[in-house]
Amino acid sequence: MSEMIIQMQDMNKWYDDFHVLKNINLEVKKGEKIVICGPSGSGKSTLVRCINRLEEHQNGKIFVNGTELTNNLKNIDLIRAEVGMVFQHFNLFPHLTILENLTLAPVWVRHETKDQAEEVAMGYLEKVKIGDQALKYPGQLSGGQKQRVAIARALCMKPGVMLFDEPTSALDPEMVKEVLDVMVGLAEDGMTMLCVTHEMGFARQVADRVIFMDEGQIVEEADPETFFNNPQSERSKEFLGQILH
Amino acid sequence: MYKWTKNPESRSLPAGEAMAKWMKKNLFPTPAQSMLSIILFSLILKMLTPFLDWFVYDAVWLGSADDCRQASGACVAFIREKFTFILFGFYPREYLWRPIAAIGLFICMLWYSKEPSRWSKRLVRRWVVYVFLWILLMRGGMFGFELVPSNKWGGLPLTLMLSFVGIVFSYPFGILLALGRRSKMPVIKAFCVGYIELIRGVPLISLLFMSSVMFPLFLPEGVVIDKLLRAQAAIILFVAAYMAEVVRGGLAAIPKGQYEAGEALGLSFFQIMRLIILPQALKIVIPPTVNTAIGMFKDTSLVLIIALFDLLNTTKTALKDGNWLGFSVEGYLFVALIYFIFCFSMGKYSRRLEYELTTSRSH
Numbered sequence: 081m082s083e084m085i086i087q088m089q090d091m092n093k094w095y096d097d098f099h100v101l102k103n104i105n106l107e108v109k110k111g112e113k114i115v116i117c118g119p120s121g122s123g124k125s126t127l128v129r130c131i132n133r134l135e136e137h138q139n140g141k142i143f144v145n146g147t148e149l150t151n152n153l154k155n156i157d158l159i160r161a162e163v164g165m166v167f168q169h170f171n172l173f174p175h176l177t178i179l180e181n182l183t184l185a186p187v188w189v190r191h192e193t194k195d196q197a198e199e200v201a202m203g204y205l206e207k208v209k210i211g212d213q214a215l216k217y218p219g220q221l222s223g224g225q226k227q228r229v230a231i232a233r234a235l236c237m238k239p240g241v242m243l244f245d246e247p248t249s250a251l252d253p254e255m256v257k258e259v260l261d262v263m264v265g266l267a268e269d270g271m272t273m274l275c276v277t278h279e280m281g282f283a284r285q286v287a288d289r290v291i292f293m294d295e296g297q298i299v300e301e302a303d304p305e306t307f308f309n310n311p312q313s314e315r316s317k318e319f320l321g322q323i324l325h
Numbered sequence: 326m327y328k329w330t331k332n333p334e335s336r337s338l339p340a341g342e343a344m345a346k347w348m349k350k351n352l353f354p355t356p357a358q359s360m361l362s363i364i365l366f367s368l369i370l371k372m373l374t375p376f377l378d379w380f381v382y383d384a385v386w387l388g389s390a391d392d393c394r395q396a397s398g399a400c401v402a403f404i405r406e407k408f409t410f411i412l413f414g415f416y417p418r419e420y421l422w423r424p425i426a427a428i429g430l431f432i433c434m435l436w437y438s439k440e441p442s443r444w445s446k447r448l449v450r451r452w453v454v455y456v457f458l459w460i461l462l463m464r465g466g467m468f469g470f471e472l473v474p475s476n477k478w479g480g481l482p483l484t485l486m487l488s489f490v491g492i493v494f495s496y497p498f499g500i501l502l503a504l505g506r507r508s509k510m511p512v513i514k515a516f517c518v519g520y521i522e523l524i525r526g527v528p529l530i531s532l533l534f535m536s537s538v539m540f541p542l543f544l545p546e547g548v549v550i551d552k553l554l555r556a557q558a559a560i561i562l563f564v565a566a567y568m569a570e571v572v573r574g575g576l577a578a579i580p581k582g583q584y585e586a587g588e589a590l591g592l593s594f595f596q597i598m599r600l601i602i603l604p605q606a607l608k609i610v611i612p613p614t615v616n617t618a619i620g621m622f623k624d625t626s627l628v629l630i631i632a633l634f635d636l637l638n639t640t641k642t643a644l645k646d647g648n649w650l651g652f653s654v655e656g657y658l659f660v661a662l663i664y665f666i667f668c669f670s671m672g673k674y675s676r677r678l679e680y681e682l683t684t685s686r687s688h
C-alpha cells in the first residue's frame with residue numbers, strides 16, 4: 081500500500097447545510113496522472129482543496145503518503161510539505177521578486193540557506209523557461225509566465241504530488257500551450273498529478289484516468305480513451321457534448 | 326509621470342518662450358479658464374498686500390512691547406523675546422544646549438532613516454542607542470550630566486517625544502489589535518473589538534485626565550509613575566485603536582488567494598502574516614497611517630490640560646506674560662508654523678515612500 085500517495089475513503093463535506101462532496105472514494109498511486117472534470121459547481125475545486133486542508137472535510141478519511149489528515153497540525157504540515165498546488169489565479173506574491181517567490185518557502189519552511197534555495201529555484205526557473213525573469217516582479221510578467229512561475233514555486237518544495245486547479249482557465253488562449261507544455265514535461269518526469277482541467281487534449285495526452293464529477297459525486301472514472309469515446313452516464317455524455325461541440 | 330520640461334520640443338525653446346507656452350497651456354487655455362486664472366490671481370494679490378504690510382512694512386522686528394503697541398503691524402519682537410521659552414519651556418537656561426543637541430540628533434536620525442534601503446536591524450540598534458542619548462541629554466543625572474526632572478521639560482522636545490514615541494509604539498500595538506480583530510479565537514477577537522470600540526468612543530482628553538488623576542489612585546502608596554510617562558501611555562493606547570482600524574483596512578484588501586498560496590506552501594500562520602500579508606497590507610495603508618500620525622502629532626497639544634508644557638502650552642504661557650500682553654496672533658501664527666513644518670514634512674514623506682515602494686515593484 082505504500083505506493084498509494086492519496087487515499088480518500090467515504091469522504092464527505094458540507095458548507096453549512098450544503099452537501100458539496102458526497103461519499104468520495106479515490107485512490108491515487110505514485111506516478112499516476114489524474115484529470116478531474118465536470119460542470120461548474122460540481123465540487124472539483126473543493127475536492128482538490130481538501131487534500132491539503134485548504135478546506136476541511138467533515139467525515140470519512142483522507143490519507144496522504146500514509147499520514148492521515150486530521151486537525152493535528154503536525155500532520156497538516158507533513159501533508160502540505162508533500163503536496164504542491166497551482167491555482168487558477170496564480171496567487172504569486174506581488175511584493176516579492178520571482179526568485180524570492182520561489183525561495184520563500186524553502187528558506188522558511190525547509191530551513192535551506194538562501195544560496196541553496198536560490199540555486200534550486202534557478203534550476204526550476206530554467207526548466208519552465210523563464211530563468212531570465214528571475215529578478216522581475218510578478219506584475220511585470222504575462223499570465224502564462226506567471227503560471228509557470230507558480231508551478232516552479234510549488235516544485236521548489238520538492239512535493240511528491242502536484243494539485244492543479246484549472247491552471248489554464250484564467251489565461252489568454254495563446255498562453256495556454258506554454259503552460260500545458262510545462263505540465264506535460266512534468267508528467268513525463270514521473271510526477272504524480274491531480275489536475276482539474278477542461279483541456280481535453282492534455283487529458284488524452286497524459287492522463288492515466290479521467291474522473292468525472294457532478295453534484296458532488298464521482299460519477300464516472302475511466303481511462304481517457306474510454307471516457308471520451310464511450311462515456312457511460314447520461315451526464316457525462318451531456319457534459320462532453322457541451323465542451324467538445 | 327509626464328513633465329513638460331522633459332518634452333524635447335519645449336526644452337529647445339528659449340526660457341521666456343517656453344514659459345509663455347506653459348502659461349498659455351496651463352493658465353489661459355480657454356476664455357473661461359483665463360477669467361478664472363485672472364480672478365484667482367487678483368484675489369491672491371489682494372490678500373498678499375495687507376499681509377505684507379502687516380508682516381513686513383508695519384511690523385516691529387526689534388524693539389520693546391511699547392514699540393509694538395504703537396505700531397499697526399506684527400510684533401515679531403515678541404517672538405524674538407519668547408523664542409527660547411516657546412521652544413524649550415522651563416528647561417534650565419544653562420543647560421539649553423542639551424535639548425538643542427537632542428533635537429538636532431533626532432532630526433539627523435530621521436533624515437538617515439528615511440531611505441527604505443537603510444531599514445535593517447542595525448538601524449533599530451542605532452535608534453536604541455539614540456533613545457539612551459536622548460534620556461542622557463534631556464534628563465541627565467548620570468555621567469556628570471546634571472539631573473533635569475521631566476516636569477522641567479517643555480516645548481518642542483516634549484511635543485516631539487510624545488508624538489514620536491506615540492507613533493513608534495502605537496503602530497505595532499495597532500497591528501496586533503487589527504490581527505486580533507480578525508482572529509477566529511472568540512476571546513481574543515472580543516477583547517480587540519471591545520478595546521478598539523471603547524477607546525474610539527471616548528475623547529483623548531478623558532484618557533489624559535484618567536491617566537493623571539484616576540490612575541495614581543489605583544497604585545499602591547509610595548509608587549509614583551512620572552506624569553509625562555502616564556500621558557505618553559494614554560496617547561499610545563489611544564492612537565493604537567485608530568492605527569488598528571487603519572491596518573484592518575489594509576488586511577481586508579489582501580485577496581484570500583495570498584493566504585492560500587502561503588498555506589499550500591506549508592508556511593505557518595505567523596510566517597504568512599509576517600512575510601506575505603503584512604508587507605502588502607501596510608504598504609497599501611501608508612496614506613491613512615500617516616494621516617493618523619499627523620492627527621496624533623497635533624493631538625499631543627491636548628496634554629496642556631494636565632499641565633504638561635508642550636509646544637502649545639509654552640506658547641499660551643508666553644502670551645500671558647504681563648509685559649507682553651496682546652500678541653496672541655503672532656504667538657499662535659508662530660506655533661502654527663512649527664506644527665505645519667512637521668506635519669507637511671510627514672505628508673510629503675508619505676507620498677515619496679508610497680511612490681518609491683510601488684515603482685520598484687509595479688503591479
Ligand SMILES: Nc1ncnc2c1ncn2[C@@H]1O[C@H](COP(=O)(O)OP(=O)(O)OP(=O)(O)O)[C@@H](O)[C@H]1O
Pocket residue numbers: 095098100118119120121122123124125126127
Ligand atoms: N466557501 C464556500 N461556502 C459555501 N459554498 C461554497 C463555498 N465554496 C464553494 N461553494 C459551493 O460549493 C460548490 C462546489 O464548488 P467548487 O468551487 O468546488 O466547484 P467547481 O467544480 O470547482 O466549479 P468551477 O468549475 O466553477 O470552478 C458550488 O456550488 C459552490 O457554490
Ligand SMILES: [Mg+2]
Pocket residue numbers: 124125126245246
Ligand atoms: Mg473550481
